[in-house]
Amino acid sequence: MGVLEFHGQQYLDGHASDPREFGWMRGAPPPVDKRITFESDCFRSFPRIRWSLSHMRELTATVNVWRGPGAPSHFERHLRTSDIEALVFTDSNGCRRRFDEALFDTYADGIVVLHRGRIVYERYFGELEPHLPHACHSVTKSYAGTLAAAFVHEGVLDDSKSISHYLPELRSTAWEDATLRQVMDMQTGLAHTETYADEKSDIWAYSRACGFRPRLAGYDGPQTMCDYLQTVCKEGRHGETFDYLTVNTEVMTWVMSRVTGHSFAQLLQERLWAPLGCEDDAYVLVDSAGMPMAGAGLCTSLRDLARFGELMRCEGVWNGKQLIPASVVQDVQNGDHPAKVSNGSYRSQWWVTHNELGAIEARGIHGQRLYIAPKTEMVVARFASHPLASAEVGDIITMPQMLALGRMLRG
Amino acid sequence: MGVLEFHGQQYLDGHASDPREFGWMRGAPPPVDKRITFESDCFRSFPRIRWSLSHMRELTATVNVWRGPGAPSHFERHLRTSDIEALVFTDSNGCRRRFDEALFDTYADGIVVLHRGRIVYERYFGELEPHLPHACHSVTKSYAGTLAAAFVHEGVLDDSKSISHYLPELRSTAWEDATLRQVMDMQTGLAHTETYADEKSDIWAYSRACGFRPRLAGYDGPQTMCDYLQTVCKEGRHGETFDYLTVNTEVMTWVMSRVTGHSFAQLLQERLWAPLGCEDDAYVLVDSAGMPMAGAGLCTSLRDLARFGELMRCEGVWNGKQLIPASVVQDVQNGDHPAKVSNGSYRSQWWVTHNELGAIEARGIHGQRLYIAPKTEMVVARFASHPLASAEVGDIITMPQMLALGRMLRG
DSSP: OOEEEETTEEEEOTTTTOHHHHTTTOSSSOOGGGOOOSTTSGGGSTTTHHHHTTOGGGTSOEEEEOOOSSOOOOOOBOOOHHHHHTOEEEOTTSOEEEHHHHHHHTTEEEEEEEETTEEEEEEEOTTOOTTSOEEOTTHHHHHHHHHHHHHHHTTSSOTTSBHHHHOGGGTTSTTTTOBHHHHHTTOOOBSOOOOTTOTTSHHHHHHHHHTSSOOOTTOOSOSSHHHHHTTOOBOSOTTSSOOOOHHHHHHHHHHHHHHHSOOHHHHHIIIIITTTTOSSOEEEEBOTTOOBOTTTOEEEOHHHHHHHHHHHHTTTEETTEESSOHHHHHHHHHOOSSOOBTTBEEETTEEEOOSTTOOEEEEOTTSOEEEEEGGGTEEEEEEEOOSSSOHHHHHHHHHHHHHHHHHHHHO | OOEEEETTEEEEOTTTTOHHHHTTTOSSSOOGGGOOOSTTSGGGSTTTHHHHTTOGGGTSOEEEEOOOSSOOOOOOBOOOHHHHHTOEEEOTTSOEEEHHHHHHHTTEEEEEEEETTEEEEEEEOTTOOTTSOEEOTTHHHHHHHHHHHHHHHTTSSOTTSBHHHHOGGGTTSTTTTOBHHHHHTTOOOBSOOOOTTOTTSHHHHHHHHHTSSOOOTTOOSOSSHHHHHTTOOBOSOTTSSOOOOHHHHHHHHHHHHHHHSOOHHHHHIIIIITTTTOSSOEEEEBOTTOOBOTTTOEEEOHHHHHHHHHHHHTTTEETTEESSOHHHHHHHHHOOSSOOBTTBEEETTEEEOOSTTOOEEEEOTTSOEEEEEGGGTEEEEEEEOOSSSOHHHHHHHHHHHHHHHHHHHHO
16 A cells, blocks of 8 residues: 655555545444544544545535526636646656656645646546535635735725724734735734644634634633634734734735625625636635634635636636736736745735746645646646645645646647 | 514514514624524524524535536526415414515515416515525425435335334334334334423434534533434334324435435435526535434525425426326325324325315425425425424414415416
């Protein structure tokens, strides 16, 4: 049975951890050792996570993102499956890999590749099916950041204003004197840690407040996301360094919802899901006050993720309509200068590679990714359920893989 | 402000309890006194229930019932709104009522009336919207019963066999020597009560096991629905009296899932949602083992409920295809003889009126109803959120209302 090693620990590989082989949650009822429950917290552990990320709504409360009543928008197909699967590239460790095997080595659950708006490659693995929403985790942030930047462009929000201007509740917190732009670009000084491997990291306290992880008996911490955000203190200065913290996305989205009167789920529906003609309803995890988690809570089908990527590749135009201002997309592509992120920059909740393909990325912690390469007219949407909660670990393979694919498609 | 009295207690009427006026769960975040949470159990209490029944998935875990990739089936519209709203009828207490006001007096959230397959009336109130799934509660049972009867017809199940033949886990329980047919027709002798007004009734222990109601701190009862069912003991004899108990529906559906290998949600998708061309995905509440609650857990949009009604009116034929065997529908319409239910009978999880319209009914505890009247080619699908957990309380108005409407449409 295949294993892979990460950080000195061995894990079943992509083939051996296939959730269908394990039979998680099959049977009426499933055998006790095959059950995956929210309460036990086991849904996040490998290899169960390979099932969980395609079934989040079966574990906890969610709000629907309605696709609308019409027929879905049509993708032309011009499949180049065998070309693409046989593509060989060299990963960042110098190891030669085939495109298809690299998907298994990064625990991919599915991938859609668009070239000039046509599907040239599409595969599903393990639990994932074309119509099934998969957890995006931090890919969610790029949806939220795009909406926020659009509202700034439209004058609905002013990104030079402080957070406390919009949210008086956040006076006397870290965000009192942070500008909306600093929050959008993750340039805040917060006494808050986001270290997934450390059970004592603040990210877990935030997760428990949101209902994103189970609470221990006797839990007396914050009951909701907004309650939690009001406990975060300042540390250091705003606007000086890049510090990637999910709580910033929640604050940014809270501002959007306060000002527009619409929840994140409603904004997704109105501004993206309906006008893009998405194929499937999406959903977002909610806390006990019904607030959708804009930092990590979106679950969408892969083709609908690809639709969003294509919208960004086309500078906000979809079927002749400008859904997102072109200048918003251009501003993301330009990135932040001087770049504060190693190997690139971060702008409006997008990762900017500044590479030869002009690629921007939305990145999720278990290998989920929306990779948009305007210079080769390519969009790659992929879902994964990597054993490690670390987007970087897959980069060794995925970044060279994307580059090689982009070069091949450029021809 | 309008009030109505039931069982000596006063309640805000249908207008005054409109959830939009209360502003439940509006705002980012909603004010504390406007929140509706699962944990507090307040979601079930009036007037909050008028919001909750249109938002169940935002409160707890659910599994999707996918409508499939195609376009929805088309309903012709031939609206007779003013005729129908002006219809005056006499309720069972002798009170004259207008059709439209009677909807408010029974806390309707929405209604669709089909005549000869065309929509002649459609209204939404309060929180409900055309695409939004609403809790069906026990209307769910009639979906499950129809599927079970179809499997019996097809020879997949044998309704003369005992439950323990199919589910060895239920040996040494009430169901050991009950036949599948007795369970389908609610003719079992169980030491189990279903009295919603009594907090100590077994229905609430069942609900807590299923995760349908919150558990108190230190809860050490059954963790899942199937665990709970294994605790139910026999009392009296099977096959003698009608005793309406939701646990029977769970047992019946457990048999279906065990034998077919498909969950209730999958069966709904394969046998009904996809072939009917439903407009919207539906969903079913699940317990912590992922078992969908077939006794009360379905949430569907109103038009899709009407589609199921039209299928039954047309003896299982939809767009020229026999989706449900005609003999299954005829057997339901014939009802159980001799009738063991006051004012009618009960067959395969349907209420049979034996009235002049030949009506059969699926009935939910807060006034949800699918009323199918073959003799006047009418189907009425309605959702409601009545303050009382008692389907009978609305009957005083709704039964004469349906009869008057059926007579009017017959012309």
